[in-house]
Amino acid sequence: DAKTTQPPSMDCAEGRAANLPCNHSTISGNEYVYWYRQIHSQGPQYIIHGLKNNETNEMASLIITEDRKSSTLILPHATLRDTAVYYCIVSRNQAGTALIFGKGTTLSVSS
Amino acid sequence: DTEVTQTPKHLVMGMTNKKSLKCEQHMGHRAMYWYKQKAKKPPELMFVYSYEKLSINESVPSRFSPECPNSSLLNLHLHALQPEDSALYLCASSQEPSGYYNEQFFGPGTRLTVL
Numbered sequence: 001d002a003k004t005t006q007p008p009s010m011d012c013a014e015g016r017a018a019n020l021p022c023n024h025s026t027i028s029g030n031e032y033v034y035w036y037r038q039i040h041s042q043g044p045q046y047i048i049h050g051l052k053n054n055e056t057n058e059m060a061s062l063i064i065t066e067d068r069k070s071s072t073l074i075l076p077h078a079t080l081r082d083t084a085v086y087y088c089i090v091s092r093n094q095a096g097t098a099l100i101f102g103k104g105t106t107l108s109v110s111s
Numbered sequence: 112d113t114e115v116t117q118t119p120k121h122l123v124m125g126m127t128n129k130k131s132l133k134c135e136q137h138m139g140h141r142a143m144y145w146y147k148q149k150a151k152k153p154p155e156l157m158f159v160y161s162y163e164k165l166s167i168n169e170s171v172p173s174r175f176s177p178e179c180p181n182s183s184l185l186n187l188h189l190h191a192l193q194p195e196d197s198a199l200y201l202c203a204s205s206q207e208p209s210g211y212y213n214e215q216f217f218g219p220g221t222r223l224t225v226l
Contacts, residue, residue, distance in 0.1 A: 034213065043115070043201050043217030044154060087153065093212050095205040096142040096161040098169075101153035 004088045006105045012082075014111045018075040022088030025069040032093045033064060035073045037084040038104075044087065047073065051093070078109045115218035117202050123224045126192060132221045134185040134202030141207035143185040144215060145177060148199040160185060162207070192225045199223075 005023040012018040024033065035047040048055055048062045050071070055062045061074040075082055087104040091097055115136045124130050134143065142161050146154040159167035160179045174196075176188040185202055199222050203215040 032212070036215075038154075041219075043203070043219050044215075045217065046214045049212060049214070085153075091213055095140075095207060095213055096159060096166060097213050098144075098156045098159060098167055099154075099213065099215060100156065103153055 004090060004102045006086075006088055006102060008103065009106045009108070012075075012078045012107060012109050014080060014109055015077055018078040018082065018107055018109070020073040020075075020086050020088075020105050020107065021070065022073070023070045024088070024090050027068050027090050030092055031090045033062065033068075033071045034089045034091055034099070035060070035062065036087045036089065036099070036101075037082075038087070039081075039084040044101075047086075049093070078107075080109050080111065083107060083109045115202055115204055115216050117200075117218035117221050119221060120219070121222050121224075123226065124189065124192065125226050126194070128192075129188070129190045131189065132187040132200055132202075132223075134187075134204075134218055135183055136204040136216070137183055138204065138216065139182075139207075140204035140216070141182055142205045143179060144203040144205075145185070145187055146201040146203065146217075148201060148220070150198075154201055158187075189223075192223075194225050197223055197225045 034049040036044040038044045050062045064071045085104040118133045145157040148154040158177045163179045178186040199220040201220045202218045205215045
């Protein structure tokens, strides 16, 4: 599985957009980019995933570069409840496939 | 029901004890997972079950023994653990292996302390 690189920590003011970058330069053609987050003392939560097109859902937007070597997760209006560790994972798009978590980015949202 | 439940929430055991962790889901998912998470570290995959059969074992020591008695239930049997096995044990599930994508639903975890 391809490895990912994320900044260890980021800060964001409440109400502003949070842009979380991820590098995955060794991603292969059949691997998707997944984002999960883990709020303190809870299990990880799926946010969004994509292959090469930009994706948006009710939680976030995912922007993937044309060469697929990096991506950005965007939380458009961060709230205090978005404070969490955000994991960028590359994985095949199939249930039963392992998720290999990297160190993630700790996002701190403050008022 | 989009919930994965885990029991117990907390468990303290001695190195000679035998205990079991339980995970349950009623979403009809046929892939289930055990992860281990040490403090301030990311989750690490331990086991994957697909259609009640063990499909991935990430070289986990034999003192951890998984079991999938049916499609809704996943157990992790613990025996002769070491203090360094103290961690948060997370269970997850996802759609059947032929499903479209790998969204895993995680339970809240069992926090295990080995004395």
